[in-house]
Amino acid sequence: MYAPQILIEAALNGLMTGAVYALIALGLTLVYGVLHIINFAHGALLTVAMFAVWGAFALVHVDPYLAMVGIVPLMFGLGYGLQRFVIGPASHGNDNNVLLVTLGLSIVLENGLLALFRSDTRALDSDAALQVIELGPLLLSTPRVIGFVAAIAVTGLLWLLLNRSDTGRAIRAVAREKLGARLVGIEVDHVYAVTFGIGCACLAVAACLLMPTYYVNPRSGAAFVLVAFTIVVLGGMGSIAGALVGGLIIGVVESFSGLLLGDSLGQIGIFLIFILVLLVRPTGLFGARA
Amino acid sequence: MSARDLAPVLLVLGVLAALPFLGLSGSLLNFLVTTLIIALAGLGWNVLGGFGGQYSFGHAAFFGTGAYATAILQMKLGWNAWSALGAGIGLGALVGLAIGFLSFRAGLRGSYFALVTLAFAEVFRILANAADFTGGAAGLLLPLRPGLATLQFADRRLFVLLVVAFVGVALLASRWLERSRFGAHLIAVRENEEAARALGVDALSVKLRAIALSAAITAAAGGLYVQYFLYLDAGVAYGTWISVEALLAPIVGGIGTAFGPLVGALALQGLGELTKHLAGGVPGVDLVVFGACLIAVIAFAPQGLLGLRRRKRKARAVPVGA
Numbered sequence: 001m002y003a004p005q006i007l008i009e010a011a012l013n014g015l016m017t018g019a020v021y022a023l024i025a026l027g028l029t030l031v032y033g034v035l036h037i038i039n040f041a042h043g044a045l046l047t048v049a050m051f052a053v054w055g056a057f058a059l060v061h062v063d064p065y066l067a068m069v070g071i072v073p074l075m076f077g078l079g080y081g082l083q084r085f086v087i088g089p090a091s092h093g094n095d096n097n098v099l100l101v102t103l104g105l106s107i108v109l110e111n112g113l114l115a116l117f118r119s120d121t122r123a124l125d126s127d128a129a130l131q132v133i134e135l136g137p138l139l140l141s142t143p144r145v146i147g148f149v150a151a152i153a154v155t156g157l158l159w160l161l162l163n164r165s166d167t168g169r170a171i172r173a174v175a176r177e178k179l180g181a182r183l184v185g186i187e188v189d190h191v192y193a194v195t196f197g198i199g200c201a202c203l204a205v206a207a208c209l210l211m212p213t214y215y216v217n218p219r220s221g222a223a224f225v226l227v228a229f230t231i232v233v234l235g236g237m238g239s240i241a242g243a244l245v246g247g248l249i250i251g252v253v254e255s256f257s258g259l260l261l262g263d264s265l266g267q268i269g270i271f272l273i274f275i276l277v278l279l280v281r282p283t284g285l286f287g288a289r290a
Numbered sequence: 291m292s293a294r295d296l297a298p299v300l301l302v303l304g305v306l307a308a309l310p311f312l313g314l315s316g317s318l319l320n321f322l323v324t325t326l327i328i329a330l331a332g333l334g335w336n337v338l339g340g341f342g343g344q345y346s347f348g349h350a351a352f353f354g355t356g357a358y359a360t361a362i363l364q365m366k367l368g369w370n371a372w373s374a375l376g377a378g379i380g381l382g383a384l385v386g387l388a389i390g391f392l393s394f395r396a397g398l399r400g401s402y403f404a405l406v407t408l409a410f411a412e413v414f415r416i417l418a419n420a421a422d423f424t425g426g427a428a429g430l431l432l433p434l435r436p437g438l439a440t441l442q443f444a445d446r447r448l449f450v451l452l453v454v455a456f457v458g459v460a461l462l463a464s465r466w467l468e469r470s471r472f473g474a475h476l477i478a479v480r481e482n483e484e485a486a487r488a489l490g491v492d493a494l495s496v497k498l499r500a501i502a503l504s505a506a507i508t509a510a511a512g513g514l515y516v517q518y519f520l521y522l523d524a525g526v527a528y529g530t531w532i533s534v535e536a537l538l539a540p541i542v543g544g545i546g547t548a549f550g551p552l553v554g555a556l557a558l559q560g561l562g563e564l565t566k567h568l569a570g571g572v573p574g575v576d577l578v579v580f581g582a583c584l585i586a587v588i589a590f591a592p593q594g595l596l597g598l599r600r601r602k603r604k605a606r607a608v609p610v611g612a
Contacts, residue, residue: 038401038403038404040301063327086585090585090588090589091588092589092592094402095400096343096345096400096593097588099345099400099401099404100345100537100541100584100588101584101585101588101589103347103534103581103584104437104581104583104584104585104588105581105585106581106583106586107577107578107580108576108581108582108585109581110574110576111573111575111578112574113570113574114573114574114577115569115573115574115575115578118573119573135611151351184552189341202542218574222530225410226408227408229297229405229409230409248508250328250339265420267416267417268413269415269418271409271412271413272413273410274405274406275392275409275410275413276408277403278393278396278398278405278406278408278409279392279393279395279396279398280396282396282398282402283398
């Protein structure tokens with residue numbers, strides 16, 4: 001059997017990865033809550049953000065955490081533009097069409113990156129990745145601890161934004177009742193685009209938190225996207241709290257199934273949870289809607 | 291089915307069957323086989339997605355099952371290629387039934403159904419990549435043994451004829467869907483499931499039969515693929531590329547029509563080859579074009595290429611000033 005220290009480390013590592021997963025899932029669940037649609041381009045947009053972080057470091061040597069200041073607004077703008085000028089107009093308001101347009105978008109983005117950067121894997125050549133924090137007998141990687149704290153903080157900020165600001169009220173109004181929101185003067189298309197932009201901004205933060213310890217290639221996002229889908233479904237589509245709890249659960253499950261089954265089979269635990277939740281309780285842990 | 295329904299199918303099949311005998315080069319024959327196999331997978335997707343309105347993002351689950359069964363039964367159990375291919379198609383249908391039973395019973399639709407099919411395909415991919423009997427990450431290599439019993443022909447044109455025959459059967463099945471009572475039920479479920487139920491249509495049974503037929507056709511595409519290229523690994527069999535190609539072809543060609551998947555596959559694969567030539571070996575450019583086509587078709591021609599023709603004809607039929 002495994003020593004308790006290994007199990008505790010696996011659990012903590014799982015929680016730390018899970019928090020960043022939650023951050024990725026936040027954007028997805030937010031977009032689902034408002035637009036009622038799965039954004040299939042979510043993973044590809046994460047890859048775009050990761051390449052931006054890598055580019056900022058490789059070309060002008062900007063620290064990935066500092067790069068947040070520039071990349072978050074850029075990704076917000078990209079998301080806003082995509083929803084306003086591509087996804088919205090192209091889908092004619094039909095749900096199946098949104099599904100296909102975002103799928104098309106993910107194919108374009110992923111392969112566009114492949115054409116630009118080839119399939120090589122790139123990582124930041126920074127020694128920050130190797131720093132550790134000693135916690136009694138446990139060694140925790142500093143970037144992952146930072147990632148954990150920052151991901152929880154951003155989730156809290158997003159909750160405040162949604163519940164305490166005018167923008168948040170407009171977003172919730174549109175999510176609840178599109179027509180009613182329009183009648184009281186809310187510009188629905190603008191709110192859609194803002195929501196999509198916020199989802200992409202969350203991805204930008206996640207990319208900045210991931211890159212110090214992770215690597216990027218044009219398919220990187222695809223590895224995260226099914227994980228993010230699982231979290232969103234597990235937590236309940238559209239639920240912020242659900243995304244956080246779901247993310248942490250999935251992080252721990254992945255960490256343990258990797259420990260028990262090895263790397264190649266480790267991911268299967270996530271997919272099995274995903275299928276099970278979809279089939280048994282499609283509303284997830286926090287979802288109310290049937 | 292009347293003669294008027296059959297005539298266009300026979301005409302198209304005649305042209306396709308004649309193509310390989312026009313002195314095409316080896317690479318053009320390969321292109322033709324690949325395109326027809328994708329058209330076949332698309333014809334399968336179209337049964338469920340086009341006529342049934344259930345958008346699967348994981349048809350690789352069926353393609354891969356057909357391919358692996360065809361290869362493994364020959365290599366490990368010494369079956370002949372014909373029965374292995376037949377068993378692969380049957381197994382594909384069973385996998386379709388199983389996934390359909392689980393998903394439709396749980397009431398999954400729209401995005402949820404797309405996601406669950408995608409997840410099933412991924413689970414299969416991971417398992418095939420790790421298991422021993424699938425050859426693991428190294429994949430499977432069918433031994434080269436030309437002969438009628440092994441479905442490997444020294445003359446590649448014969449294989450094209452075989453694929454054309456399968457496409458023909460799938461086209462006839464699609465034609466039948468357009469005309470039959472079952473097809474009408476399927477379309478009714480697509481348009482409004484509650485209303486169809488209220489009229490006495492057993493929606494679950496209709497969707498289950500549709501997914502089984504859809505999976506069987508796509509599994510046939512997988513079986514033919516491995517039989518022609520003689521190599522298979524988890525990324526090819528269960529990878530997302532085939533799921534995407536299977537849905538792109540009918541959507542671009544004309545969703546829910548018999549000929550849509552064939553037209554879409556020919557147009558997309560042709561365009562893909564052209565871009566590859568023009569881009570000169572830059573990877574991914576052909577797929578960027580595919581993705582852009584998908585978005586453009588949905589934005590400007592939701593009925594696909596065939597729909598464009600029909601719209602034009604309709605526009606012409608309306609007298610000026612009416």
